[in-house]
Amino acid sequence: MSAHIFVVEDEKPILTLLTYNLQKEGYKVSSSLNGEEALSRIKEKKPDLVLLDWMLPDLSGIKICQYLKQDEKVKNIPIIMLTAKGEEEDKVKGLNTGAEDYMTKPFSFPELLARIKSLLKRVKPNIVSEEATYLDLKIDRESMKVFRKEKEITLGPKEYKLLDFLIKQPKRVYSREQLLEHVWGDDINVESRTVDVHITRLRQSINIEGAKPLIRTVRSAGYSLEN
Amino acid sequence: MSAHIFVVEDEKPILTLLTYNLQKEGYKVSSSLNGEEALSRIKEKKPDLVLLDWMLPDLSGIKICQYLKQDEKVKNIPIIMLTAKGEEEDKVKGLNTGAEDYMTKPFSFPELLARIKSLLKRVKPNIVSEEATYLDLKIDRESMKVFRKEKEITLGPKEYKLLDFLIKQPKRVYSREQLLEHVWGDDINVESRTVDVHITRLRQSINIEGAKPLIRTVRSAGYSLEN
């Protein structure tokens, strides 16, 4: 099953280039030359990934990005911003709006491809299944219950969110900043040490007699779900 | 520390012009008049950027580009293609082969310069793969784990960073200053001898019974990851 990529780009040659190459790679490609149209068609088609040009005739790419990231139904679709500007500032803005990655034009197609693959791979576990397990830890997202060794465990809201996030990619190390961004979300006016406290509590909560700790600390890096 | 640019161009007048102007800008310039030679010398010299003529007597520029982009060791060096043709099609091909940029002759030197600067500035956000290996040493950047002969090894933060950096280009020798710059980063208010100490620690950490040392000292030059 090939992934579906939506390209928003107003410069035809570039759009042609992208479409041609992406299709050659086996992706299903849809595209739009302007922002307004793109917005509605993305919501309708729900592609697996969006390539979004920064500069568009009507709505700017950044606006589209913001709108998409506000919409519950499509907010999980990863976005790669394509920008002609190379300034650091812009890159930051691009990421702030919620884009998962950005590339500066002119870019090499192989590199773009690499990033696309990487994002699609990463997103896969985002197709959140109702149940996620890691070793003897189980989380049922429908009932929002958590089990350790068949025994139900009670978690506070943040603890639950934190675990819910960590379990999507066990063993992957997340920095405190990443956790704040993904688990806390919008109001990141929170000390990064706060994460530590919640990790401690989560640890205490999922800890059971005769079971492994399950949360690993990677000094000066962050945490991961792992025994 | 000025950047090193490699020019591949068979028309002598143009080559002379480019060399002269680039040197005047403070760049270190190497060059080659034909493709075969260029290929081997680029791999040997590892310049920071390559200016590559499209039309060459033997190997075409596009071939060179493809070869370079296939080679792990030099694939990250940005390439600017110089082409006399201006057709869209060529541009597409140029990008397909992995060139980061292209310019159509005749071009203005200031513009070329601007693009060179832009590319050089774009701090090679090397497409770091999740896993890197050198011989029996493996580093998994996702879980931030290091293995030697399948056995997990625990490294301190600096040791990890150091190895992470060294393994990007095995066998390449880095001076203590380069290591400080890339591994320590901003606060380079550190004695260069400090590097020695961390190298020692890293050596001890990755050392395993009956395995090769893996870190080479190059007297009065620096260190490299190599057996």
Place this chain on the structure above:
DNA sequence: TAAATATTTAACAAATCTGTAACATTACTC
């Protein structure tokens, strides 16, 4: 609104890491 729950911050102890200096060892030069 009061009570119950959650969250954040601050504070301090414990664990671990880091840089430096001192001394040991190894290469290199003549």
Place this chain on the structure above:
DNA sequence: GAGTAATGTTACAGATTTGTTAAATATTTA
């Protein structure tokens, strides 16, 4: 082979990071 420069190694004081607790705020629930 002596002398010199470069590198290896070690120990330790100081710095950083993390775990944990408790108290202060904020939020939700009844």
